[in-house]
Amino acid sequence: VLRSVRCEEMKTDEGIQRAAEFLKSIGIEGLVAIGGDGTFRGASRLYRASGIPMIGIPATIDNDVAGTDTTIGFDTAVNTAVSAIDKIRDTATSHERTFVIEVMGRRRGFIALEVGLAGGAEVVLIPEIKVDLDKVCEIIVEDRKAGKISSIVVMAEGAGDSRQVANHIASKTGQEVRLTVLGHVQRGGPPTTKSRVLACEFGYKAVELLLTGETKKMVGIRGSEITSVDLDYSWMVEKELDLSRYKLIEILK
Template identity: 50%
Template sequence: MKNIAVLTSGGDSPGMNAAIRAVVRTSIYNGLNVYGIKRGYNGLIHGDVMEMNLSSVADIIHRGGTILRTARCEEFQTEDGLQKAINIIDIFDFDGIVVIGGDGTFKGARELCKRGVRCIGVPGTIDNDLAYTDYTIGFDTAVNTVLDAINKIRDTTTSHERISIIEVMGRNSGDIALYAGLAGGAESIIVPEVDYTCDDVCKKLLQGKNRGKLHSIILLAEGVGKATELAEEIHSKIGMEVRVTILGYLQRGGSPTAFDRILASRLGSKAVEALLDGESGRVVGIRDNKIIDEDIDKALEMKKNFNMDMYKLAKILSI
């Protein structure tokens, strides 16, 4: 093995830069040439490649986003696009590629593996929706960003004696809402994994009002629906004033937490080691605080188990 490439694809997440840094420096430490592919699979198709050195990744461990940039690429999902990518890989003589991203990124890596390209996946997504690993890079930072927002919104919600609905990201995963809601003391946490009705939410609000509680925080995962629609329904049913805050891309930015920096460093280095060991078609992750690797097909087929024990605890503590 002589030449390794690294790319980031899909949605950005805090800690991606720490992972890139680990890939580059572990590669150089082991005497390899390392290249950065800009803008994910789109850059791979178009040969947007740069050689990287120690200075390329200096002072980036604390930065959010990704220095390699990222983009979604529909062309890569076609046979013609895949062939263009293979051509670039042959031209630059890449012996292996580390791909950092979520399930869509891993599916792209799987297609490359089928065509003889050695790939190792690193989970970089705030959604924490990959079942094979306990945590994905960026999740912890996103949770802390939401928690900070909850703390600030609660101040004004309390002052004005209002109800606030905070809509958070996560696609079809409720982990950001669950973790941030438990840590922030949200009165209601609404996630895709657990059925709910507006009547249940209204009943809890009225029970709180009857005992003198005049403000509440409701955390809504985006995979459930729109916060604005829930706010209108609550107001129409019980007449209480509701304010909506949609955090949006705010959750994807910011300096990564210590947890995400350490996780990204461990996973990025492990990915290079896996390539050096002759592995391919694997994804690295963390399970019970141990760095592991899993077959990419198996990892993509696994179904994410929602932490119902934590959800029940949040309900108990919010009575």
């Protein structure tokens, strides 16, 4: 297990300078930074302070790093959440309940959107789209009239207060509503085959870039091709969410 910690010192010029001097003192000739946009922001500053060749590998379950279609860990987190929703759906159906399921995603809805689509959610709430709770209630009520006996609402943590959402649905629809917060279970567990293969491909590409004299790059994947972009692009540009998937969920529900 690779250990990880947030270092407040790396947010200061003094901390960056200390890190740069330490790396040079022990003869580090190249560095591969593994993480998300915060990691790459720090790595970019560290490169400017030290001049040491720097390559980034995107690894975050949030999948919110620009310059790559997906990140290491995203597929694992999504599969973990979908597996949980499959189990919850059984209970929702047997007891004719509505479940609000909160998944991770403080700022972006990548996990919620993917999980909602794969898990067959009736409603998905994400930070990128303003939540209309009355509309959510209408959808659930109409589904009941159409013969559905259970509903799943997948909600990114950044889309609002999940407890308030659950209470609002219960009060407006008169149905029994339960809230499940998946929490940190999404961050652990054995990686999926896709995450493992991606890690192998990204790791190989990172070393290849260093050996060929490249620096201040982040590896990524576009379609089926392993690529690289400027490291600053990964955190200076906001990655766009594919909202066509949101429309697809509305159609398939």
